[in-house]
Amino acid sequence: MTAVGAHPPVAEPGDVAMVLDSTTGVDPDPGTHKLIDRVLELLAATTLAAITLILFANAVLRAGFNSPLGWTEELVTGLMLWLTMLGFTLGVRRRESIAIRAFVGRLSVRAQVWLRLFTDLLTAAVLLHLAWFAYLYVTTFGDDPVPYLRLPSGFFTAALPVGALAAALIVLFQLPGCRAAILRQIEEEQP
Numbered sequence: 001m002t003a004v005g006a007h008p009p010v011a012e013p014g015d016v017a018m019v020l021d022s023t024t025g026v027d028p029d030p031g032t033h034k035l036i037d038r039v040l041e042l043l044a045a046t047t048l049a050a051i052t053l054i055l056f057a058n059a060v061l062r063a064g065f066n067s068p069l070g071w072t073e074e075l076v077t078g079l080m081l082w083l084t085m086l087g088f089t090l091g092v093r094r095r096e097s098i099a100i101r102a103f104v105g106r107l108s109v110r111a112q113v114w115l116r117l118f119t120d121l122l123t124a125a126v127l128l129h130l131a132w133f134a135y136l137y138v139t140t141f142g143d144d145p146v147p148y149l150r151l152p153s154g155f156f157t158a159a160l161p162v163g164a165l166a167a168a169l170i171v172l173f174q175l176p177g178c179r180a181a182i183l184r185q186i187e188e189e190q191p
Contacts (some may be wrong), residue, residue, distance in 0.1 A: 037093060044086040051079050071148035078146075078156030085163025092167040095174070095181055105189065112182050120171050120178065127168035134160035 054072050062068035091097060104112055138161060142154020174181070 033093075037090070040086055040090050040093070044083060044090065047079050047083045047086065051076050051083065054079075074146045074148050081156050082159040085159040085166075089163055089166050089170065092170050105186075109179075109182060109186070113179050116178050116182060117175065120175055124168045124171040127164045127171065131161045131164035131168060134164055 054076055058069050058072040104115060107115065134157070138154045138157050142152055142157060144153050145151060146153050146156075
């Protein structure tokens with residue numbers, strides 16, 4: 001039980017994607033959320049390292065031996081799509097989206113919570129819409145091979161429905177922690 005006017009405990013910035021226990025206001029399993037973040041970070045870092053190594057190797061082969069690899073553009077473009085969606089998903093998990101708080105910060109906490117709930121539901125709906133049409137695109141054109149690698153293009157374009165669906169689910173799972181996130185944001189903005 002918290003005192004009248006006291007706020008429930010607020011999570012650390014890395015533990016934002018949480019579901020709060022309705023009685024204690026505490027995240028029941030913060031370890032799982034950190035594990036998910038670490039896995040996403042590892043996948044993103046590995047993808048970025050692969051892109052860097054492929055581009056470096058191609059530059060060395062082009063400059064030093066006049067023998068560039070023709071398939072690097074296809075592979076790097078496809079990996080960039082996955083890297084973008086991994087980064088987007090991480091940003092959603094950490095609630096690091098671009099927000100204009102000049103107007104919203106003047107509202108009461110209750111109004112801010114309702115506004116956040118509305119925008120999060122709208123965001124989830126847009127992401128689910130994107131995921132559906134991206135899925136249709138992948139199922140329609142995903143079997144087409146890319147010219148050099150001869151891999152199905154769906155190997156790369158699957159990043160769109162997977163990333164959009166993952167982000168939508170994260171937004172929906174974060175809804176119960178909306179009030180705690182707003183209170184933390186208010187505390188951070190105070191001098």
